[in-house]
Amino acid sequence: MNKIAQIFQTLDYGPAPEMPDQANAWLDSHGRKFGHFIDGKWTKPGKTFASDNPANGEKLADITEGTAEDINAAVKAARAAFKPWSALSGYERGKYLYAIARAIQKHSRLFAVLETMDNGKPIRESRDVDIPLVARHFYHHAGWAQHLSREFPDAVPYGVCGQIIPWNFPLLMLAWKIAPALAAGNTVILKPAEFTSLTALLFAEICDRAGLPKGVVNIVTGQGETGQAIVAHEGIDKIAFTGSTEVGKAIRAVTAGTGKGLSLELGGKSPYIVFEDADIDSAIEGLVDAIWFNQGQVCCAGSRLLVQESIEERFIAKLKTRMASLRVGDPLDKSIDIGALVAPVQVERIRDLMKRGVAEGALVYEADGPVPAKGCFLKPALVTNVSPANTLVAEEIFGPVLVAMSFRTPEEAVALANNTKYGLAATIWSENINLALDIAPKIKAGVVWINGTNNFDAAVGFGGYKESGFGREGGREGMSAYLKPAWIAEVTSATQVPGMTGHKKPIMPVQALLGDHSIDRTAKLYIGGKQARPDSGYSRPVYNTMSGELVGEVGEGNRKDIRNAVEAARAASPAWSGLSAHARAQLLYYLAENLEYRKNDAFTSLMLQTGRGGELEMARSLERLFAFAGWADKYDGAVHNPPARAIAAAMVEPIGVIGIVAPDYLPLLGSIALLAPAIAMGNTVVLVPSQVSPLSMTDFYQVIETSDIPAGVINIVTGDSNTLAKTLAEHDGVDAMWFFGSHEASTMVEKASAGNVKQTWTSRGLNYDLSDPRFEGDYFLAKATQVKNVWIPYGA
Ligand code: NDP
Numbered sequence: 001m002n003k004i005a006q007i008f009q010t011l012d013y014g015p016a017p018e019m020p021d022q023a024n025a026w027l028d029s030h031g032r033k034f035g036h037f038i039d040g041k042w043t044k045p046g047k048t049f050a051s052d053n054p055a056n057g058e059k060l061a062d063i064t065e066g067t068a069e070d071i072n073a074a075v076k077a078a079r080a081a082f083k084p085w086s087a088l089s090g091y092e093r094g095k096y097l098y099a100i101a102r103a104i105q106k107h108s109r110l111f112a113v114l115e116t117m118d119n120g121k122p123i124r125e126s127r128d129v130d131i132p133l134v135a136r137h138f139y140h141h142a143g144w145a146q147h148l149s150r151e152f153p154d155a156v157p158y159g160v161c162g163q164i165i166p167w168n169f170p171l172l173m174l175a176w177k178i179a180p181a182l183a184a185g186n187t188v189i190l191k192p193a194e195f196t197s198l199t200a201l202l203f204a205e206i207c208d209r210a211g212l213p214k215g216v217v218n219i220v221t222g223q224g225e226t227g228q229a230i231v232a233h234e235g236i237d238k239i240a241f242t243g244s245t246e247v248g249k250a251i252r253a254v255t256a257g258t259g260k261g262l263s264l265e266l267g268g269k270s271p272y273i274v275f276e277d278a279d280i281d282s283a284i285e286g287l288v289d290a291i292w293f294n295q296g297q298v299c300c301a302g303s304r305l306l307v308q309e310s311i312e313e314r315f316i317a318k319l320k321t322r323m324a325s326l327r328v329g330d331p332l333d334k335s336i337d338i339g340a341l342v343a344p345v346q347v348e349r350i351r352d353l354m355k356r357g358v359a360e361g362a363l364v365y366e367a368d369g370p371v372p373a374k375g376c377f378l379k380p381a382l383v384t385n386v387s388p389a390n391t392l393v394a395e396e397i398f399g400p401v402l403v404a405m406s407f408r409t410p411e412e413a414v415a416l417a418n419n420t421k422y423g424l425a426a427t428i429w430s431e432n433i434n435l436a437l438d439i440a441p442k443i444k445a446g447v448v449w450i451n452g453t454n455n456f457d458a459a460v461g462f463g464g465y466k467e468s469g470f471g472r473e474g475g476r477e478g479m480s481a482y483l484k485p486a487w488i489a490e491v492t493s494a495t496q497v498p499g500m501t502g503h504k505k506p507i508m509p510v511q512a513l514l515g516d517h518s519i520d521r522t523a524k525l526y527i528g529g530k531q532a533r534p535d536s537g538y539s540r541p542v543y544n545t546m547s548g549e550l551v552g553e554v555g556e557g558n559r560k561d562i563r564n565a566v567e568a569a570r571a572a573s574p575a576w577s578g579l580s581a582h583a584r585a586q587l588l589y590y591l592a593e594n595l596e597y598r599k600n601d602a603f604t605s606l607m608l609q610t611g612r613g614g615e616l617e618m619a620r621s622l623e624r625l626f627a628f629a630g631w632a633d634k635y636d637g638a639v640h641n642p643p644a645r646a647i648a649a650a651m652v653e654p655i656g657v658i659g660i661v662a663p664d665y666l667p668l669l670g671s672i673a674l675l676a677p678a679i680a681m682g683n684t685v686v687l688v689p690s691q692v693s694p695l696s697m698t699d700f701y702q703v704i705e706t707s708d709i710p711a712g713v714i715n716i717v718t719g720d721s722n723t724l725a726k727t728l729a730e731h732d733g734v735d736a737m738w739f740f741g742s743h744e745a746s747t748m749v750e751k752a753s754a755g756n757v758k759q760t761w762t763s764r765g766l767n768y769d770l771s772d773p774r775f776e777g778d779y780f781l782a783k784a785t786q787v788k789n790v791w792i793p794y795g796a
Pocket of ligand 1: 167169191193225228265266396398
């Protein structure tokens with residue numbers, strides 16, 4: 001039989017190799033030895049480490065290990081470049097980004113082949129997914145650069161950004177970091193992962209050829225220590241990190257108290273939910289992409305299959321059949337499905353995790369089929385017979401391993417999907433769009449794909465909830481991660497306490513103000529809609545801040561009170577966040593109305609505690625409640641139009657439970673200015689009011705009670721601010737912390753928040769003038785929310 005007839009007979013794939021010649025020629029042109037790219041020049045190679053091809057173990061090049069001096073030089077160059085670069089018009093900056101996008105397209109095959117050789121991913125993926133998305137990212141951000149001053153009129157860039165990326169999508173992660181940073185006017189120092197530096201180095205060459213001013217992009221290669229040196233460098237204004245949750249937590253702790261901007265894109269264990277009415281064949285194809293794309297080394301991989309019990313058997317049988325046709329092999333072969341993992345150490349890590357899972361009762365199925373004898377290859381695997389506690393269900397494997405479980409009802413699907421510390425992505429398959437759109441908002445994840453999976457686009461934000469990190473990449477949210485308000489310095493002061501000046505002695509004697517209240521003014525705590533005695537059984541005195549006279553007492557809250565308050569806030573969270581924005585607005589207006597009704601009492605309380613007249617504070621507090629009632633149904637999302645037959649609905653969601661520690665000053669407004677945006681956006685709150693003058697907020701209980709605010713939405717615990725802040729920051733049931741206090745205590749709060757990767761906002765010892773009307777805008781609204789992008793396909 002001749003060869004062609006034989007092929008028709010067997011329908012076997014023939015080899016379809018992509019030639020590595022040009023990539024090899026490029027490596028040769030650098031003598032296969034690289035220094036860093038700093039200040040527009042290549043440095044001489046220093047101490048090097050090898051970068052190997054994981055498909056065959058052959059060395060591709062030697063890469064220089066970045067030292068502290070290298071980082072210093074890069075920071076110096078980036079700092080010098082910052083002023084002229086940020087001063088360029090958006091149009092000019094946009095043109096550079098456009099030139100980079102064009103250059104990437106022109107050399108797209110070289111980038112794709114080099115990426116595949118360095119990382120092991122199939123050439124089909126690097127050629128058709130990674131590199132086109134890279135170019136798209138630079139094109140998209142060229143537009144943001146040009147429209148920056150119109151779209152973000154009050155914002156300025158951070159300055160010098162340190163960016164650290166992982167090895168799974170080397171050039172794509174670089175694009176996600178560098179494109180928005182440059183568009184916003186920042187300059188960057190980027191460290192690629194040690195296993196995959198080559199396309200970043202080729203990118204440096206492209207920047208040079210595109211005429212990018214020197215120092216705007218600096219590439220420093222190295223290992224974990226180089227990353228650490230970037231994170232710790234005092235000359236860097238913002239750190240953007242993508243990688244493991246473990247390293248993300250360490251970076252959170254190290255940057256605590258430094259005032260550096262921070263965004264963290266961390267790990268995931270994303271659910272892939274298949275309902276019984278799904279188009280099963282499509283769901284199987286989607287699943288192949290969800291878990292075996294890039295050998296499963298994808299942060300948002302659909303690694304947890306949740307399939308409805310009624311179709312489980314049929315679905316698993318079909319999946320096994322499909323697995324048998326997946327081809328594992330040379331990544332440069334255009335007809336393989338699964339390439340090499342990035343390095344031997346990853347293969348070992350996955351094997352160890354599998355052993356643990358099997359010892360805990362898991363059953364592993366691997367399809368038959370050849371695997372190359374040499375190189376970092378693993379067969380696709382399906383794991384069944386697991387409980388939620390099994391290591392393979394709980395841990396991120398970051399390899400070609402799918403774990404399968406079943407569910408009976410939609411409620412159970414949601415509970416299982418959310419039963420993870422991560423919250424990066426989720427996939428839902430159902431032909432019933434009502435069901436899918438009912439489930440999507442209930443999943444705690446930054447991205448939800450309906451009847452599709454692994455959709456990415458530069459216009460659509462990507463990022464996590466919970467321990468998958470905070471900050472977004474892509475779209476408007478991604479741009480704002482590289483910008484800060486231009487006006488913030490105008491409303492902060494290190495020495496002056498706003499609203500506390502102008503009087504030398506109390507304008508009315510304490511005794512006259514106390515009147516009928518002089519008998520006993522010991523306020524309790526407010527937890528779960530009820531006044532509660534403090535667990536400690538202690539009270540703390542409250543004095544007039546001018547005369548020092550005793551004006552009342554409040555409960556001394558402790559760890560247990562915080563625990564109860566967090567429990568109450570968590571219990572109230574689903575109903576409050578599920579309420580319509582209109583209904584929340586009504587309740588905020590009602591709060592304002594009732595506060596106004598008790599204006600005289602509130603006013604007396606302010607005078608009693610501070611000695612000064614509280615007209616302005618009272619007026620501003622009312623205004624603030626009105627302002628955020630007005631925002632409740634207006635600060636909402638968008639519908640993106642990515643280049644696909646799909647829309648992406650960017651939904652603005654609350655963060656969850658926010659711990660708020662109010663400033664000592666402004667006893668009423670200091671709490672209201674923070675409480676109002678938090679609850680307007682659907683968060684529930686544990687509030688620690690001013691520890692010096694807490695009576696305004698203990699009086700506020702009655703306003704809450706008469707305003708129909710559901711129990712548990714606002715919980716108030718009085719006591720020592722720093723002690724209570726520490727307990728809140730360490731509590732895994734709290735999703736975000738807003739803290740007003742000293743620099744040291746702010747550092748403590750940020751450090752303690754690393755435990756579950758809480759989002760934090762701290763005053764770091766500065767006094768913020770919360771009466772400034774600019775705080776009526778979106779400053780705290782943005783901090784009170786996170787964006788979830790729900791991808792919805794259309795077309796018959
Ligand atoms: P790591 O967290 O180990 O590394 C990520 C980057 O950080 C690498 O450049 C690494 O350098 C560097 N690094 C390591 N230690 C430190 C440190 N102490 N301080 C500063 N930088 C450090 O992750 P991996 O590279 O192993 O990537 C796999 C992980 O990344 C997975 O867990 C995955 O979930 C996550 N990931 C998340 C994504 C997301 O968007 N959320 C996307 C991609 C991956 P080096 O590699 O040279 O040692």
